[in-house]
Amino acid sequence: MAERQFMRVRADMPPGHVRTPAYLRGKTGWVERKLGPFPNPEELAYGHPGTALDLMRVRFTMAEVWGPKTAFPKDTIDAEIYTHWLEPVEPPHAT
Amino acid sequence: MPRREAVRENDLTNRPCMMNGACAKDDGCTCIATLFLGRIDIDKCAWTPSHDLNYSVGMSKTSEPFDGRRWHDMGGTTAGPIPTDQHDFALWEKRVDALMVICSTKGYFTVDGLRRVLEDMAPETFETMTYYERWIASVNQNLIEAGVYSTAELAARMSEVAARGPTYGEAADG
Amino acid sequence: MPHDHHDHLSPSGHPYRPDDDHPLTYWQQMEIAIRELLIEKTVTTATEINAQIDAMDSRSPANGAAVVARAWTDPVFRDALLADASAASRDMGFDIGPMKLIAVENAPDVHNVIVCTLCSCYPRNLLGLPPDWYKSRAYRARTVNEPRKVLSEFGLTLPDTTTVRVHDSTADMRYIVIPARPEGTGGWGQDDLAQLVTRDSMIGTGVAKSPTSK
Numbered sequence: 402m403a404e405r406q407f408m409r410v411r412a413d414m415p416p417g418h419v420r421t422p423a424y425l426r427g428k429t430g431w432v433e434r435k436l437g438p439f440p441n442p443e444e445l446a447y448g449h450p451g452t453a454l455d456l457m458r459v460r461f462t463m464a465e466v467w468g469p470k471t472a473f474p475k476d477t478i479d480a481e482i483y484t485h486w487l488e489p490v491e492p493p494h495a496t
Numbered sequence: 497m498p499r500r501e502a503v504r505e506n507d508l509t510n511r512p513c514m515m516n517g518a519c520a521k522d523d524g525c526t527c528i529a530t531l532f533l534g535r536i537d538i539d540k541c542a543w544t545p546s547h548d549l550n551y552s553v554g555m556s557k558t559s560e561p562f563d564g565r566r567w568h569d570m571g572g573t574t575a576g577p578i579p580t581d582q583h584d585f586a587l588w589e590k591r592v593d594a595l596m597v598i599c600s601t602k603g604y605f606t607v608d609g610l611r612r613v614l615e616d617m618a619p620e621t622f623e624t625m626t627y628y629e630r631w632i633a634s635v636n637q638n639l640i641e642a643g644v645y646s647t648a649e650l651a652a653r654m655s656e657v658a659a660r661g662p663t664y665g666e667a668a669d670g
Numbered sequence: 671m672p673h674d675h676h677d678h679l680s681p682s683g684h685p686y687r688p689d690d691d692h693p694l695t696y697w698q699q700m701e702i703a704i705r706e707l708l709i710e711k712t713v714t715t716a717t718e719i720n721a722q723i724d725a726m727d728s729r730s731p732a733n734g735a736a737v738v739a740r741a742w743t744d745p746v747f748r749d750a751l752l753a754d755a756s757a758a759s760r761d762m763g764f765d766i767g768p769m770k771l772i773a774v775e776n777a778p779d780v781h782n783v784i785v786c787t788l789c790s791c792y793p794r795n796l797l798g799l800p801p802d803w804y805k806s807r808a809y810r811a812r813t814v815n816e817p818r819k820v821l822s823e824f825g826l827t828l829p830d831t832t833t834v835r836v837h838d839s840t841a842d843m844r845y846i847v848i849p850a851r852p853e854g855t856g857g858w859g860q861d862d863l864a865q866l867v868t869r870d871s872m873i874g875t876g877v878a879k880s881p882t883s884k
Contacts, residue, residue, distance in 0.1 A: 414564025418612040420841050422787050423565040424572040424814065439842045446612035448641065456841055467815050476834040478814055481841035571787030571838065575811035578823045582802050588698050591705060594722035598714045611789055627805060629697040636704055645707045653703035667694045668702050
């Protein structure tokens with residue numbers, strides 16, 4: 402089984418059109434699958450040609466997103482995140 | 497801070513303020529931020545938010561400092577039960593949908609351009625305007641930005657449309 | 671004299687949205703004006719607009735139900751659907767335009783549900799336009815942090831042993847859930863099976879109908 406690639410979503414809060422949901426910013430998940438390059442929506446939204454960016458489906462546990470006291474910590478959330486919002490990180494310790 | 501403007505078509509005295517005093521105006525009126533959108537349904541002024549609105553910078557006073565999260569970014573916020581109401585789309589709504597698909601397919605603007613304008617609307621518009629009312633407002637702004645027509649052309653045509661008759665059916669038969 | 675639709679329901683059983691014989695609204699006035707300007711400036715034609723409306727009207731959950739029913743009965747197709755749901759849907763003859771579709775499959779211990787927290791992205795080119803609740807603040811806000819409570823409001827209670835996977839449709843992909851094939855449907859053909867596949871079961875707020883409730 403392939404090693405999971407863990408990624409942390411940047412915790413930035415820029416103004417303007419962004420497709421990275423606020424509730425995932427600063428959270429760490431792993432790459433569920435890679436989707437290939439897509440034009441950057443943050444540029445498309447303002448009438449500019451979109452720079453091609455890799456898009457990834459990242460999977461987060463409910464515990465990571467909402468804290469360990471969440472009702473079902475092992476349930477998951479998958480979201481598509483562009484790579485300029487992602488920073489590779491070391492795998493967290495086994496939970 | 498831009499001054500909020502309300503279109504006063506009716507006598508607004510004695511109506512409760514939908515913003516529960518949280519708005520930026522100081523005269524106790526029933527304003528809804530309209531900014532570039534133009535006009536709102538004044539009858540909905542009695543609406544009271546059932547959740548904590550996250551105001552965009554410069555739009556309104558708010559009880560907590562703005563942390564950068566924008567109103568459309570709703571995941572994980574508190575909200576009520578899932579509504580069960582359902583309606584069939586009216587012809588004018590289907591036409592708005594079709595115009596969006598056709599113009600974006602032909603490259604006049606992108607889906608992200610549509611979303612950007614929707615997101616830049618005042619937070620209240622999510623409750624005070626219907627889905628396709630917000631869409632036509634956004635389609636319009638994107639088409640003006642793309643140079644397809646001017647605001648003056650639109651204004652003149654809208655006046656012509658309204659002069660044809662008081663109902664959609666009459667006004668649409670140009 | 672204008673008459674009133676209030677006492678009438680559409681063929682689908684839902685009330686008509688006030689339209690032709692109700693007072694013109696500002697936004698309808700704008701729609702008419704924009705449409706006319708776009709036609710005059712040869713951006714589009716009335717024919718093209720009507721064709722686009724017809725194309726959207728022709729899309730419905732029945733399309734997705736046919737895809738799911740085939741996946742239930744054809745293992746090769748199921749694998750193709752999971753590998754590339756856009757290509758598999760097109761291979762069945764559905765015109766889904768440029769939509770990029772991902773199929774996620776329920777299992778005995780996994781339940782998938784789709785939401786779009788940032789707007790209301792939906793696999794419209796396969797299933798038609800989304801239900802109103804899918805676009806609501808409540809569904810968009812709550813599905814990512816209390817999916818089981820949301821599902822219970824749809825009448826779906828999942829065992830604690832089931833893992834819930836929420837898919838937030840944040841960017842370029844659209845999603846369809848392949849619900850579990852109901853018990854007691856051995857030997858059924860695809861057309862009969864498709865009758866069990868509801869819209870909500872493909873969003874994940876429901877499951878496929880059981881054969882006894884058909």
